[in-house]
Amino acid sequence: MAKDNKNLNKKPKVSPYWIYGIIIAVFLAIQLFSGGFGDTSGSKTTPAEFFQYLKNGDVKKVEIINNRIARVYLTKEAQEQDVHKKSKPKSLLPAVATAPNYQFEFGDLKLFQEEIAKIKAEDNVDVNVAFDSEQNVWGDLLLTLLPFVLIIGVWIFIMRRMSGGGGGGAGGQIFNIGKSKAKLFDEKIDTKTSFKDVAGLEGAKEEVQEIVDFLKFPEKYTSLGGKIPKGALLVGPPGTGKTLLAKAVAGEAQVPFFSLSGSDFVEMFVGVGASRVRDLFKQAKEKSPSIIFIDEIDAIGRARGKNNMSGSNDERENTLNQLLTEMDGFGTNTNVIVLAATNRADVLDSALMRAGRFDRQIYVDLPDVRERKEIFEVHLRPLKKEETLDIDFLAKQTPGFSGADIANVCNEAALIAARKGKKAVNKQDFLDAVDRIIGGLEKKNKIITPAEKRAVAFHEAGHATVSWMLEHAAPLVKVTIVPRGRSLGAAWYLPEERLIVHPEQMLDEMCAALGGRAAEKVIFDKISTGALSDLEKVTKQARAMVTVYGLSDKVGNLTYYDSSGQSEYGFTKPYSEKTAELIDQEISDIIEKQYQRAIALLEKNKDKLTELAEVLLDKEVIFKDNLEKIFGKRAFENSAIISEEEE
Known part of the structure; x- marks a missing residue:
């Protein structure tokens, strides 16, 4: 049976274009062969030759067609002459009527008739002159119908394009505009990602694995009275593996998996988003049990009633209302699980977040050092690396890196090694890749004056000196005055x-x-714009201390941070003008106190600061060992990981 079905499928499909082509060919054939098969119009000749034949008495009859064409019939004796033998008509089929020997076009009919009459009188020839009119019925019909055929053909082509397949783009398929754009992944062919490919994320994996287990072995849970969860929301910073986790679910669940983005519901036409939601859930229900994955759900799931300037009929709200109804309304869909991902959970509507719609909120956090090691192991598999490569070291060198960042580090390291013509990727290539990603591309050819270079050297040496002297500051790993990205120098810490x-x-x-700024003040007694990123970082930290974490004695144990994001569009501050002045003053005092503290430290160690800056000017890059030679062992040694500060 399977073979029979295959043979049936192999039958050629009839294209409508073939039919159009056959119709045109028939019309052309009728036009070409409407006069019979063969040469029935006579040989071509000229009026001068005709008049000569007429004088010789060779012409039996002249037939004038439509007052412009003359057909000449010769006598039997003339047809036997050598000069006229080629004029004998040839036909594949028996002729119904006698065919002419010659045919030609003449000019003015009156002059033509006068010339024939003159020859008849002078040469005493007997010739019959007849008049007739002909018309090509099929040709005229074709010319009449051709414009209509073209218009109908173009109309059919446009309608087929508008209503046909090809996956509903915004500009085409006007009749499919309300259809869902979700891509259906075949559980046997399209989805090859499994939970083995997802490193780290143990807690998140456990949560989604339970959903997969429910789809595979529902009786295990239903026998105890449990119900399948309606949905799970993956929340976390960008690049932490939310979409990868969804791909793994698609690969492991072995059920139909519909994937689309939140923005796929948004269209310029009213009502399209809600229509696509209905169509999506209709398809999913038909193929249940199934999974729907909506990436970046905040595109349609934002809290309703916020910043609604467009009037009462907001298209995005209509789409969200339809989604809420489909997920948990009167017509509840059974065995359809909705997975969604976002890094903006704070702006989502509370009705969307409630139990019964998204029963589980799975937080996918940035990986810790152990999880980073596992992620490195996954991304190092396809690389040709040195056998002695220490993966633990790489994990410690990348704090705050997401899974996507680590994948980028591995790729950059491979590219750097290839650029240098190496046969394998080594430790230094990975360090260079981390520097490249954090600090930007080295710009060794950037034009910088000696005075600017000296200022940058003392600035970076100031950072290194102060961080070395303070207990809780991160210890230094590397300082460079080679320009990188938009910065003229950079320092890496642990x-x-x-x-x-x-x-x-x-x-x-x-x-x-x-x-850095304090070193410029101590050495040159003037400051520059080079501390912009430092000031930005410090101001944010001081403001967080005062307004978020409640670490200021003057402001007290208060926070003005709203974790729900409900005040995002508010036009009023949650404190009075007097409190605002107090906050500003407190932030300024905290920063100024630390600036004076840095100046005092550098004044005390001015000679060591100068020595360090001179080494930096000479070598352009210095490491922890250089600081130990100048300052001695650091009093507070902590194990740690890498971060970066840029000027």
Whole structure:
């Protein structure tokens, strides 16, 4: 039976264009062969030759067609002459009527008749002159119908394009505009990602694996009275693996998997988003049990009633209302699980987040050092790397990196090794890749004056000196005055990965960040614009201390941070003008105090600062060893990981 079905499928499909082609060919054939098969119009000749034949008495009859064409019939005797033998008509089929020997076009009919009459009188010839009119019925009909045929053909072509397949783009398929754009992944062919390909994310994997288990073995849960969860929302920073986790679910669940983005519901036409939601759930229900994955759901799931300037009929709200109804309304869909991903959970509508719609919120956080090692192992598989490569070291060098960042590091390292003509990727290539991603591309040919270079050297040396002297500041790994990206110099540090931060730690970090500007003040007694990123970082930290974490004695144990995001579009501050002045003053005092502290530290160690800056000017890049030679061993040695500060 399977073979029979295959043979049936192999039958050629009849294209409508073939039919159009056959019709045109028939019309052309009728036009060409409407006069019979063969040469029935006579040989071509000229009026002068005709008049000569007429004088010789060879012409039996002249037939004038439509007052412009003359057909000449010769006598039997004339047809036997050598000069006229080629004029004998040839036909594939027996002729119904006698065919003419010659045919030609003449000019003025009156002059033509006068010339025939003159020859008849002078040469005493007997010739019959007849008049007739002919018309090509099929040709005239074709010319009449051709414009209509073309118009109808163009109309059919346009309608087929508008209503046909090809996947509903915005400009075409006007009749399919309300259809869902979700891509259906075949569980046997399209989805090859499994949970083995997802490194780290143990907690998140456990949650979604349970959903997969329910789809595979529902009786295990239903026997105890449990119900399948309606949906799971994956929340976390960009690049942490939310979409990858959804791909793994698609690969493991072995059920139909519909994937689309939140923006796929948005269209310029009213009502399209809601229509696509209905169509999506209709398809999913037909193929249930199934999974729907909506990436970047915040495109349609934002809280309703916010910033609604467009009037009462907001298209995005209509789409969200339809989604809410489909997920948990009167017509509840059974065995259809909705997975969604976003990095903006704070702006989602509370009705969307409630139990019964998204029963589970799975937080996908940035990986810790152990999880980064696992992620490195996954992305290092396809690389030709040195056998002695220390993956633990790489994991420690990339704090705060997401899974996507680590994949980028591995790729950059391979490219750097290839650029240098190496046979394998080594440790230095990975360090160069981290520097490239964090600091930007080295610009060794950037034009910089000696005075500017000296200022940058002292600025970076100031950062290094202050961070070395403070207990809670991150210890230095590397300092460079080679321009990178938009910065003229950069310093890399090894901070601890902390879950909670104390005020002393924040103040030490702020003091170290201000060490660059303080060094310029101590050495040159003037400051420059080179500390822009330092000031931005310090100002954010000080404002967070005062307004978010409640670490200011003057403002007190208050926070003005709204984790729900409900005040995002608010036009009023949650505090009075007097409090605003107090906050501004407190932020300024904190920053100024740490700046003076950095100046005092550098004044005390001015000679060591100068020595370090001179080494930096000479070598352009210095490491932890150079600082140990000048300052001695650091009093507070902490194991840590890499971060970066740019000027």
